[in-house]
Amino acid sequence: MTKATYSISELANEFGVSNRTIRYYEEKGLVQPRRVGQKRIYSAADRVRIKLILRGKRIGMTLKESVEIIDLYDPEHNNEEQLHSLINSVRDKRRRLLQQQQDINDMLRGLDEVESLCQQALSSQHLSRS
DNA sequence: TTTCTTACA
């Protein structure tokens, strides 16, 4: 049931971004949809790339960082040497993401603390008022 | 109607 191709508007609507944004990503070389005349025709693979780009953006990655991750997916490199460096890249990226995850959890705990203190403050105010 | 390019805010 997965569609084979998409128009720029279909993808823009699906991901909640403008057509302009998708064309911009192409300008940056993040996607290369095939053309039929001037019309851009996006493949399922293009759709996935855009999805990953947007996901990266959501967690604060720059377009460049997203490209790095996306490039890890396609086996463009095949000799043993490149595969080794690819593995290292993957591991390195994993470390950074885990670090981010750690930092996010820590910040979340901090927020819990602040909220808790606020709740306590409100409670005592209500008590002294009544 | 939809998409394209280009250019400017």
Place this chain on the structure above:
DNA sequence: TGTAAGAA
């Protein structure tokens, strides 16, 4: 990124 203009 949004938006506008003119073309296809």
